[in-house]
Amino acid sequence: MDNRDEVSAFLRSRRDRITPEQAGLPVYGHRRVSGLRRGEVAMLAGVSVEYYTRLERGNLGGVSDSVLDALAQALRLDDTERDHLYALARAAGTSPARVRRRPKKTTVRPSVLRIIEGLHDQPAYVRNNRMDILAANPLARALHCQAFQQEPVNPCRFVFLDPRATLFYRDWERVARDGVGVLRVEVAKNPYDRELQSLIGELSTRSDAFRTLWGAHDVHVYTDGTKRFRHPAEGDLELVHESLDLPGDEGLSITVYSAEPGTPAADALTLLASWAATQNQDQDEAAAQSDAER
8 A cells, every 4th residue: 555645645734734824934915725835844844845745745755854854843743743754754665565564463461461450440451553452351341331332342433433422422522533543643654454444444434523534634642641431320430541552562552541549530430340340240140040041
């Protein structure tokens, strides 16, 4: 897959969002573009208009780090966008035969499973670069009980394809935008990941909201933050989350939700754990009764 279209659309989208005033440039007469002109970006980056035109047409092959840094400064890219530009440049001109293949992680190491299982009062799960949840502790399953009703468990599929998601995520628009931004980052890093491309194709086909957000070419990475939920059984929860990459397991990361002790959020997690235990007990009793009837 050639990433020229991806590069071109990203650079254009970043150029279009910057006004001459924001860039410190004078404005003369009527402008037909809302953002910067190509010539203005070229001047700010210290390259010729012809050279920048070539870059915006998607040709990042062989571009030096100094030029990429100058572009990032001219387009006022944040750290995530700058890293994204570098990832696009690294992928430019590559082909499947030149990409070093690594075994895709589909399982989670036992030691990592023990870590998340040991977090009895904190929802925790492990996901891959496509957002598939590969392992989760009971409290995470209870928190995301609706998403776990489908296989594979994928928060992005739940966000865009399950109408219950707009109620579950109290800040659905932000969650949706961030999820799309994460997939954008992953596509730049893994342009030949067929399963990732398949997920994006599915969401683009089935969700108008996803298509609109995907076309914005915004990027995002999960590190830490706060999420607000409306759980179907326990009501409103506001939890802090931390996401960490797993060393040695490329593409896998662990996400943990927590709450300050003594806060309403901590009390809500305690109630959620009790609810989860009751649900599990009911399921075990139903299974035992079914076995007895056989």
